Amino acid sequence: MNRIEGRVKVTGLATYAAEYPVEGLVHAFPVQSQIAKGRIRQVDAAQALAMPGVLAVLSSEDPPELAAAASGELALFQSREVAYRGQLVAAVVADTLDNARAAAAAVRVGYDPDDHDVSLRADHPGLYKPDTVNPGLPTDTEKGDVEAGLAAAATVVEVTYATPVLHNNPMEPHAAIACWDDEGRLLVYDTAQGTTWSRDILARVLGLPADRVRVVSRHVGGGFGSKGTPRPQAVLAALAARAVGRPVKAVLTRQQMFDVTGYRTPTIQRLRLGADAEGRLTALEHVAYEQSSTLEEFAEQTATPTRIMYATPALRTAHRLVRLDVATPSWMRAPGEAPGMYALESAMDELAYAAGMDPIELRVVNEPDTEPHSGLPYSSRDLVGCLREGARRFEWERRDPAPGVRRDGEWLVGTGVAASTYPARRRPSRARAVRREDGDYLVQVAAADIGTGARTALTTIAAGALGVDPDQVHVELGDSDLPAAPVAGGSMGTASWGSAVVRACEELKSDGREGVADTTEEIEGDAQFARHAFGAQFAEVRVSSVTGEVRVSRLLGVFAAGHIIDPQLARSQFIGGMTMGMGMALMEETLTDEEFGGFLRRDLAQYHVPACADVRDVEAVWLDERDVELNPMGSKGIGEIGIVGTAAAIGNAVFHATGHRLRELPITPAKIL
Numbered sequence: 141m142n143r144i145e146g147r148v149k150v151t152g153l154a155t156y157a158a159e160y161p162v163e164g165l166v167h168a169f170p171v172q173s174q175i176a177k178g179r180i181r182q183v184d185a186a187q188a189l190a191m192p193g194v195l196a197v198l199s200s201e202d203p204p205e206l207a208a209a210a211s212g213e214l215a216l217f218q219s220r221e222v223a224y225r226g227q228l229v230a231a232v233v234a235d236t237l238d239n240a241r242a243a244a245a246a247v248r249v250g251y252d253p254d255d256h257d258v259s260l261r262a263d264h265p266g267l268y269k270p271d272t273v274n275p276g277l278p279t280d281t282e283k284g285d286v287e288a289g290l291a292a293a294a295t296v297v298e299v300t301y302a303t304p305v306l307h308n309n310p311m312e313p314h315a316a317i318a319c320w321d322d323e324g325r326l327l328v329y330d331t332a333q334g335t336t337w338s339r340d341i342l343a344r345v346l347g348l349p350a351d352r353v354r355v356v357s358r359h360v361g362g363g364f365g366s367k368g369t370p371r372p373q374a375v376l377a378a379l380a381a382r383a384v385g386r387p388v389k390a391v392l393t394r395q396q397m398f399d400v401t402g403y404r405t406p407t408i409q410r411l412r413l414g415a416d417a418e419g420r421l422t423a424l425e426h427v428a429y430e431q432s433s434t435l436e437e438f439a440e441q442t443a444t445p446t447r448i449m450y451a452t453p454a455l456r457t458a459h460r461l462v463r464l465d466v467a468t469p470s471w472m473r474a475p476g477e478a479p480g481m482y483a484l485e486s487a488m489d490e491l492a493y494a495a496g497m498d499p500i501e502l503r504v505v506n507e508p509d510t511e512p513h514s515g516l517p518y519s520s521r522d523l524v525g526c527l528r529e530g531a532r533r534f535e536w537e538r539r540d541p542a543p544g545v546r547r548d549g550e551w552l553v554g555t556g557v558a559a560s561t562y563p564a565r566r567r568p569s570r571a572r573a574v575r576r577e578d579g580d581y582l583v584q585v586a587a588a589d590i591g592t593g594a595r596t597a598l599t600t601i602a603a604g605a606l607g608v609d610p611d612q613v614h615v616e617l618g619d620s621d622l623p624a625a626p627v628a629g630g631s632m633g634t635a636s637w638g639s640a641v642v643r644a645c646e647e648l649k650s651d652g653r654e655g656v657a658d659t660t661e662e663i664e665g666d667a668q669f670a671r672h673a674f675g676a677q678f679a680e681v682r683v684s685s686v687t688g689e690v691r692v693s694r695l696l697g698v699f700a701a702g703h704i705i706d707p708q709l710a711r712s713q714f715i716g717g718m719t720m721g722m723g724m725a726l727m728e729e730t731l732t733d734e735e736f737g738g739f740l741r742r743d744l745a746q747y748h749v750p751a752c753a754d755v756r757d758v759e760a761v762w763l764d765e766r767d768v769e770l771n772p773m774g775s776k777g778i779g780e781i782g783i784v785g786t787a788a789a790i791g792n793a794v795f796h797a798t799g800h801r802l803r804e805l806p807i808t809p810a811k812i813l
């Protein structure tokens with residue numbers, strides 16, 4: 141199917157959060173902290189309040205009322221403590237955006253600064269062991285004796301990798317319009333990956349019952365995790381609207397998005413691998429060091445993919461966190477798996493070279509029978525099939541493993557491979573299906589289409605369950621007044637909502653008129669399996685010996701991700717993820733300002749993502765995988781696996797091309813030369 145909303149999107153008729161026509165709308169514009177740590181002495185708004193069109197200035201001088209439960213990044217203007225440079229410390233509400241912005245620049249904030257610390261180091265004295273890592277996984281795991289395994293190994297690799305701060309950068313900025321009605325009900329048009337959860341969190345922060353808040357988010361221009369929970373713009377719009385008694389729009393600038401909508405933590409990752417003479421792992425250890433803010437603890441699950449990938453008698457994974465004077469990191473497409481698998485799959489390549497083995501064969505001989513850390517059987521796992529099919533398509537058998545020997549004029553040429561994986565989860569969801577008067581079907585679920593094509597995929601799922609033509613099915617989503625549903629996140633949207641849609645459609649078929657479903661009990665009854673999608677990525681790079689520039693001349697992903705519901709949408713998800721992985725490998729990096737705090741490179745002129753000209757030849761294919769244990773569709777999530785492994789495949793290809801192993805992303809010309 142073509143995307144149902146494709147036409148309204150390309151003709152500009154799709155309404156995004158900032159675009160709703162609301163009568164009497166005024167604008168809020170934030171003021172950001174100029175210091176990285178300290179106290180606000182005073183907020184002088186006199187000059188700003190005298191400027192044209194200004195209606196109010198919000199700040200900690202007169203903190204707007206929030207619930208006691210409000211904390212962290214959403215507790216706007218409640219405290220005089222500054223947690224990081226760029227934090228919102230005040231906001232101006234005015235009749236136009238320009239007037240609000242001009243007045244925001246005239247708000248004078250006085251500070252008592254303290255010394256700050258914004259630098260992640262593996263020997264930082266503030267490192268500690270968090271109770272769990274996102275999304276509630278054990279912080280550390282240990283099986284067998286790693287030291288003994290390393291001592292007994294024929295080949296040992298001990299390496300450290302580093303990945304930088306990365307920013308999600310959805311095309312649509314974070315924006316919200318908030319409207320209070322006469323009964324004190326709040327309507328927020330927000331850009332959200334899930335309206336149910338956004339409603340619940342906003343209600344909690346504002347101290348309202350959930351049924352007095354409605355969040356509408358019909359079209360979302362990308363999120364990649366940064367819209368998984370409400371961001372400050374939604375709270376700001378609500379507080380400002382309450383203060384001035386009019387609807388308020390708050391749209392963050394691209395630069396403000398870098399500061400207050402989350403980012404991928406930088407990581408330092410230490411790996412130790414031992415293998416016997418046949419290449420079988422004798423020990424595998426993965427320790428990740430990462431950061432969070434002083435406001436909130438977010439501990440990324442960086443080392444968790446290492447728990448599920450390869451057979452080994454000794455396996456240890458650990459995470460250590462330090463709370464710095466920085467903004468709070470959060471989800472960014474495949475949090476954990478993306479940086480973690482960059483390190484593991486680069487280290488596996490290093491082990492293959494050290495052991496004199498082909499990197500595909502090394503992975504094949506370490507294929508586990510059951511999930512290594514838990515011992516659970518896999519619901520399905522076809523990593524080997526992905527590696528074999530990719531090798532066939534990439535003509536891997538013709539590859540000379542010798543590094544640094546293929547030259548085409550100034551260009552050094554190399555190829556690399558890496559594995560991909562991502563969990564295949566689902567969460568409870570509700571859905572409703574009704575037969576309309578005209579004979580068509582209406583399907584309602586508070587799902588979010590963040591650009592993935594969820595509307596289209598759910599239409600296909602519902603039509604299949606009803607046994608009718610997709611033209612007869614109309615899916616409504618993106619509104620918290622619809623049946624409650626989990627976020628578009630963790631690659632579990634379609635599996636979660638789709639399960640509920642199938643059950644609602646089944647009930648409609650037996651009832652004749654209406655079906656409502658809640659999958660909570662069904663999911664609680666799911667049998668115990670290790671549930672993951674797998675894949676293999678192959679990269680060919682050309683590295684200029686003159687400029688150090690790396691060009692990815694070919695990128696191939698082969699995935700085993702359950703039943704593919706819509707091939708066209710799936711291909712877009714896979715190659716979109718792989719393209720983002722290319723950015724992670726070669727370009728994307730937000731620098732932290734050590735001297736003043738905050739981030740440098742806060743726009744798309746300096747934070748580089750791949751452009752069309754960077755993506756020469758990218759293709760994704762998939763194996764025909766049947767997995768009956770997951771959900772009624774037999775599907776696995778596909779939103780994130782595409783970014784997992786790409787950076788390692790490219791880094792491994794750069795080694796094959798140049799003979800130099802670079803262990804810090806991104807692989808920029810300066811590092812090559």
Ligand code: MOS
Pocket residue numbers: 333363364365366368471472473474475628629630631
């Ligand atoms: Mo995704 S980072 O789980 O929104």
